[in-house]
Amino acid sequence: MESYRALTVDWKDSKLQSEVRDFSVDDLPDGEVTIRVAYSSVNYKDGLATIQGAGIVSRYPHTPGIDLAGTVLASSDPSFKQGDEVLVTGYGLGASHPGGFSELARVPAAWVVPLPSGLTAKAAMAIGTAGFTAALSIYRMEQNGLNPDQGPVLVSGATGGVGSWAVSMLAKSGYEVTASTRKSAEIAYLKSIGALETISPSELVVPEAKSLNRERWAGAVDPVGGRFLTHVLNSVRYGGSVALSSFTGGAELASTVYPFILRGVNLLGIDSVLCPMDVRRTVWNRIAAEWQPDGALLDAVVHEISLSELPAAIAQVLQGRMRGRAVVALS
Known part of the structure; x- marks a missing residue:
């Protein structure tokens, strides 16, 4: 049985604490599309998901991460097949549904966007x-x-x-x-x-x-x-x-x-969470075309971190000390 790691927020000693844990595939939530996550990124909302009383998460343990990009491992929806490169942002990801700070994710097919031609998974999450x-x-x-x-x-x-x-x-x-x-x-x-x-x-x-x-x-x-x-x-x-x-x-x-x-x-x-899928795809296609970042810009804006470095990066975001984007490498 395949195992995976994920950053988990849970109660410990009457406080919310974050740690990296091991899980099995059986622990994945319901959804039609299972994704091997390549990259995620750190957002202010992810920081709020680690704070008591912020109103982002109602059930623990919880895996934050409001975006992800990776490769489809399995799909029961004909819109996606094994090997497809995809991304997911918004909807319940990282809030009501386990998020992208995980090596594997399972989500509803209605949330999944095909990775636009010309964008890599890392660039997509640098944008995120x-x-x-x-x-x-x-x-x-x-x-x-x-x-x-x-x-x-x-x-x-x-x-x-x-x-x-x-x-x-x-x-x-x-x-x-x-x-x-x-x-x-x-x-x-x-x-x-x-x-x-x-x-x-x-x-x-x-x-x-x-x-x-x-x-x-x-x-x-x-x-x-x-x-x-x-x-x-x-x-x-x-x-x-x-x-x-x-x-x-x-x-x-x-x-x-x-x-x-x-x-x-x-x-x-501007609501990026429940943005309709037709608008979502239109905007992502523009990002992959006229708004696509060049290599120099990515170097200036993005720094890559590991799963174990996430708690420190989340603290930076909450303190307003994060410049640009922290991209999380997951596989």
């Missing part, structure tokens, strides 16, 4: 949920009229996973990108991946005597939220869009109605 979220943000903004001729696009939290990929993808599509970061030591890194200029979040704060800031951005990709989102909304040009995908800066929204009714600003909610 974070890159898919960035790409989906740009896709939705372009559906709402954004194009490179309209002016600069702001990316907040630009050194993180979503932010880094948004900077790169926007630059590849010909946009003038301004990257927002508090980390002055990372300015050279942001410019190396496509940012034309950088800005500190403090420069976006609206003076107390004013209801709106001057119009600066044709659009904005925001994986931060919280109070920062208020300042972004107040700085977007007439008819522009803000694509909001996370709340690492807080879940509150303390905005006025002015950006919406005086400038026609669009606030677009």
Whole structure:
């Protein structure tokens, strides 16, 4: 009987603790497609899955990992066959369903995306949920009229996973990108991946005597939220869009109605979890074509870690100290 290793979060001494454990194939959950996982990656949501009371996981023991890429070992669904290269992001993976921090995974066929031509499993996970979220943000903004001729696009939290990929993808599509970061030591890194200029979040704060800031951005990709989102909304040009995908800066929204009714600003909610499969495949195909990272970018953004190094990487993500992407090699 084949065995496999997985990172598991479970209660021990009244605390949630993470460790690598051995399992047998019989321990795999229900699903039509069994996958030998080649790579996964570390996301903020994976960090939350290791914290008591975060609301991500309701049943333990649990294996986090909200994305994976690998090769089909077996499938009872005719859409997939042994040897197919595939990826899975979103849905219940790593939350209600055991995730990608495992050498083997079994998932519903409805969650599985064929690996697009031109992408390796490692590159797909370097992009992963974070890159898919960035790409989906740009896709939705372009559906709402954004194009490179309209002016600069702001990316907040630009050194993180979503932010880094948004900077790169926007630059590849010909946009003038301004990257927002508090980390002055990372300015050279942001410019190396496509940012034309950088800005500190403090420069976006609206003076107390004013209801709106001057119009600066044709659009904005925001994986931060919280109070920062208020300042972004107040700085977007007439008819522009803000694509909001996370709340690492807080879940509150303390905005006025002015950006919406005086400038026609669009606030677009970006959901990479339950994104419909037709949109999901369209966006992944664009990632594999016009937004595919080159080798130099992968070297700049990605560092590879092992299963045993995962707990330390998760701690870095939760503390906001992770630059770019940590890719987990599983086979």
